[in-house]
Amino acid sequence: MTRPTALIADDEPLLRDALARQLAQAWPELDVVAQARNGREAVKLFEAKRPDVCFLDVHMPGLSGVEAAREIGRRAHLVFVTAYDHYAVQAFAHGVLDYLVKPVEPARLADTVARLKERLGGAQPALNTEALLQQLSAQLAQLKGGSAVPAPLRWLRAQVGQTLRMIAVEEIDYLRSDTKYTLIAWRGDGGQPGEALVRLPLRELAAQLDPEQFAQVHRSVVVNLRAISHVTRGDNETADIHLRGRREVLPVSRSYLHLFRQM
Incomplete structure (x- = not known):
């Protein structure tokens, strides 16, 4: 049986390594085939490696995790990693996309892994997430422009x-x-x-x-x-x-x- 593969994208190398170690414990069968430093590198490595799952930090310089997800689309299962509950509440309450809040808690990661295993047991990601990703991308653009106030730092x-x-x-x-x-x-x-x-x-x-x-x-x-x-x-x-x-x-x-x- 083919081992599931994953990509981790985060501009903080220590956080990338930390998530990789946590995944090794929570999902030993998973093979992390690529680690990206930003959104553009994430898209490039995705095209080269074609992993089954992408763990994308929401805030990365240049191309954000949300913008990278729009380019990856339905070709992989997406999990956003964020330090802000603001996104978790507004964007992920739909149950369409999964997320992890930094620092990643083992119990939450275990739940996410269980859902990913279930989804990987089916076919390609069946849900059309483009509309939601477009909404998230617009929210990020507003935050960068100063027209919206993010949740306080946690x-x-x-x-x-x-x-x-x-x-x-x-x-x-x-x-x-x-x-x-x-x-x-x-x-x-x-x-x-x-x-x-x-x-x-x-x-x-x-x-x-x-x-x-x-x-x-x-x-x-x-x-x-x-x-x-x-x-x-x-x-x-x-x-x-x-x-x-x-x-x-x-x-x-x-x-x-x-x-x-x-x-």
């Missing part, structure tokens, strides 16, 4: 030594600008404080955070409001934020003192 990828950490945004205590990087201070396993640098400017990260939970208190600091223990006023123009379980004291500049007027 997970953040950060390099800690040789390890790629997936940090839940709700576990972040604060973010501080550090030249070309942003320092992320979060609660790790067992509530232990942890820190990591990400290659994204604070402004870009702040725009993706839930404004109900995070507030900018200084041009170089964004804080999780739930992590605040208390705030002390220094003078009429500044204040200091004290965090639960941390020694760091975060500055509040004059421009943001209005957030704490009730003190």
Whole structure:
């Protein structure tokens, strides 16, 4: 019996490798025949390898995973991988396309594998997904143009030594600008404080955070409001934020003192 084959497309090499390892455990019979760094490479490798299943990251530079899926069409079974539940709710509730939310949970992957095995037992993908893919592609174009607001960021990828950490945004205590990087201070396993640098400017990260939970208190600091223990006023123009379980004291500049007027 011929082994089923798959392609994985993600612009993050560590995430590609991580998904390949998870698939090796959840679906030992599956042969990952290609890994792509972007949508264009995914289409090119698909034409060369013709895998049965394509795992496509929604957000990739150049050609997105959705746009790549439109070119692949009904010639393969499609599974989208996304960090945003926004797409899961709006696009995949139809049950036509399958998806995985980063970080990929073993239970969810097992369910997806079971559905794929069942579909592979039939003929070619029978459902016409072109209309839905066109709708998804239009949504992505709107997001790129700034005419729509995506769901708040839920997970953040950060390099800690040789390890790629997936940090839940709700576990972040604060973010501080550090030249070309942003320092992320979060609660790790067992509530232990942890820190990591990400290659994204604070402004870009702040725009993706839930404004109900995070507030900018200084041009170089964004804080999780739930992590605040208390705030002390220094003078009429500044204040200091004290965090639960941390020694760091975060500055509040004059421009943001209005957030704490009730003190």
